[in-house]
Amino acid sequence: MSPPDSDRLAAIRSALMDWYGVHARDLPWRMAPGSAERADPYRVWLSEVMLQQTTVPHATPYFQAFVTRWPTVGALAAAPDEAVMGAWAGLGYYARARNLLACAQAVARDHGGVFPDTEDGLRALPGLGAYTAAAVAAIAFGRRAVVVDGNVERVMARLFTVDTPLPKGRPELRALADALTPEPETFDPGDWAQALMDLGSRICRPRSPLCGQCPLAGDCQARASGPPEAWPKKLAKVPKPRREGLVWVLVDKAGRVGLVKRPDKGLLGGMLGLPTSGWDAGEASGPPVVADWVEAGTVRHVFTHFELELEVMRAEGQADLIWREVAEAEATLPTVFRKVLVRALAA
DNA sequence: GAATCGTGGCC
DNA sequence: TGGCCAAGATT
Known part of the structure; x- marks a missing residue:
């Protein structure tokens, strides 16, 4: 130069x-x-x-x-x-x-x-x-x-x-x-x-x-x-790992969906989300409630540094969750969960 | 300094 | 389709 x-x-x-x-x-x-x-x-x-x-x-x-x-x-x-x-x-x-x-x-x-x-x-x-x-x-x-x-x-x-x-x-x-x-x-x-x-x-x-x-x-x-x-020259990028998990869509008789508030730090921090098993190594939470869960398909989503594959589970029931109308949830959830919700309710 | 952190559009 | 890219900040 x-x-x-x-x-x-x-x-x-x-x-x-x-x-x-x-x-x-x-x-x-x-x-x-x-x-x-x-x-x-x-x-x-x-x-x-x-x-x-x-x-x-x-x-x-x-x-x-x-x-x-x-x-x-x-x-x-x-x-x-x-x-x-x-x-x-x-x-x-x-x-x-x-x-x-x-x-x-x-x-x-x-x-x-x-x-x-x-x-x-x-x-x-x-x-x-x-x-x-x-x-x-x-x-x-x-x-x-x-x-x-x-x-x-x-x-x-x-x-x-x-x-x-x-x-x-x-x-x-x-x-x-x-x-x-x-x-x-x-x-x-x-x-x-x-x-x-x-x-x-x-x-x-x-x-x-x-x-x-x-x-x-x-x-x-x-x-x-x-x-x-x-130009500009750039260093080679590292490949993205693939991660997997389960996500639970619980709907009540009024047609609302059960959500959780995610921790303030970390991925999707501070946002409302759907209950998941987690997807980091060693993380494996169970469903929010014992219910008649049925498989409702798979959602893939690419984050900045990894690819996520979520298996969608759906049931009707009650649990200690944050309940929102489906339309409001679709408008206020991060995209990955909006995709899950759309998949679950279409299946 | 390196890792982490979303999503949608483009070719 | 999959990789690349976008008016970066925080830890």
């Missing part, structure tokens, strides 16, 4: 911001490029947390539902735990929802209902790591911050042909992003961050990048040495 000189950096900045002025995406949490008005910190923060490891199309309806139901951070802070977790169901990475509520409560309790307006202040809140703190500081408060997500890493790796594989190459990519980040007097920090991410998302895509439409193609070392999709 050759250290970029200042003239080249300035040319890249101008080219990107010119492109963004024309091609910026219209998103419900975003101000138009060049707008004098700053975006609402609550909406910026909420969108950034939802977008962690999540696509814009998947997160968008959840964002709309949340801001409709809880228009301010104070309203969210006052919401019951189960309402927030249920509204998050299907979005995944449920620690985000627990931290979301904890963060809203911290802002309400410790900051008078107003988000801290510095990167360090934001970084201290639950669920805000390096990326999200920088993004909110830049977008909501106009602070210069080095905003580095997967998009930015990919753009940096290609612009400057960084050959160190991820995740080891992260510090190097961040240093390049820092060098490229403009001063607030030159370009708006929020526009800058979103321009870089839009470029990564729409043009400098992981597969089949659209170099013909890229405003930085003439500055891109990967474009010159090609093919650009060879």
Whole structure:
């Protein structure tokens, strides 16, 4: 990697911001490029947390539902735990929802209902790591911050042909992003961050990048040495183990289904779920009640680091469980259990 | 530093 | 179909 000189950096900045002025995406949490008005910190923060490891199309309806139901951070802070977790169901990475509520409560309790307006202040809140703190500081408060997500890493790796594989190459990519980040007097920090991410998302895509439409193609070392999709380099991934278990769908005479609240930590933590045998080694709980259990098929589900095969058992009866209408359960359970419920009631 | 933690879309 | 990927944080 050759250290970029200042003239080249300035040319890249101008080219990107010119492109963004024309091609910026219209998103419900975003101000138009060049707008004098700053975006609402609550909406910026909420969108950034939802977008962690999540696509814009998947997160968008959840964002709309949340801001409709809880228009301010104070309203969210006052919401019951189960309402927030249920509204998050299907979005995944449920620690985000627990931290979301904890963060809203911290802002309400410790900051008078107003988000801290510095990167360090934001970084201290639950669920805000390096990326999200920088993004909110830049977008909501106009602070210069080095905003580095997967998009930015990919753009940096290609612009400057960084050959160190991820995740080891992260510090190097961040240093390049820092060098490229403009001063607030030159370009708006929020526009800058979103321009870089839009470029990564729409043009400098992981597969089949659209170099013909890229405003930085003439500055891109990967474009010159090609093919650009060879960057960023990545370490080989470990194969996913396969795990198995039983899941019990108990229905009462009123047509409700029996649920359990999962422990706050660990997989699907804090969410409602169906009773299961467990699926980790040495884990083997029995059914919630002795009943006439019948097999109702199999559900396969792929988590981040393992594949799960659940044998579905169904019965009618009573037990000491949390009872919910089937429609509500289907709307507020994690996807793996929603799939089980659909299978059990179809069989 | 490595493991853990969801889900849906795409090719 | 199966692997890859997405605006990462936490422990």
